[in-house]
Amino acid sequence: MQIPVNQKFRLLSMLGEHISMCIIGVPLMGLSLLTHGNWGFYFVLVLYxxxxxxxxxxxxxxxxxxxxxxxxxxxxxxxQCFLRNTTLIIWPLEVLVVAINGRRRLGDYLANTHVANVSEDIGSWKKELAAYRVTSYTFYTLLATGLYLLLVHTLFDWLGF
Incomplete structure (x- = not known):
């Protein structure tokens, strides 16, 4: 059995994930604004x-x-990974939930997941990518990502952004 990470580590790692996505996202969104588009926002949303x-x-x-x-x-x-990340639009609430309950955020409850420590010998991303096989979950995730983008785009249009 893997050991779930502790509360302090979980909060710091959530902040680190958010900062790393912002480091990638801010330049892309700035570039997309210079090209008079909003593709950067949607690209970062897909990554997130x-x-x-x-x-x-x-x-x-x-x-x-x-x-x-x-x-x-x-x-x-x-x-499950996609589903747990759909709650990013309420990220401050996610942080609050981890601060209160310790380890799991709302997205984890939604997807029935948790974050755990794993051994270092789990393999490199290159090996994992080479061993990756497309499954029905891959298609569900790609379809759901497209639908999520469409919903966000529709919401922003409705709000006038």
Missing amino acids: LNKDFLNGRSPLKRLLNTQVQQTTDVPANEW
């Missing part, structure tokens, strides 16, 4: 929603030797 796509591990989770896992301690599939 699917950052844990490969074996439940984002780049930061790989550095920290952690992984998104199902509550049965096996790596979360693509769909």
Whole structure:
């Protein structure tokens, strides 16, 4: 059984994930504004929603030797990783939930997942990518990502952004 990360580590890693996505996102969004488009926002949104796509591990989770896992301690599939990241629009509330309950955020409850420490010998991203096989979860995730983008775009149009 893998050991779930502690509360302090979880909060700091959530902040680290958010900062790393902002480091990628801000220049892309600025570039898209210069080209009179909003493609940068949607590109970053796709990255954020699917950052844990490969074996439940984002780049930061790989550095920290952690992984998104199902509550049965096996790596979360693509769909679960996407589902847990759909709550990014309420990110401050997510932080509050972890601060109160310790380890799981709302997205984890939604997807029935948690973040756990894993051994360093889990494999490199290159090996994981080479071993990756498309499943039905891959298609569900891609379809859901497109629908999520459409909903966000519609909401922003409705709000006048």
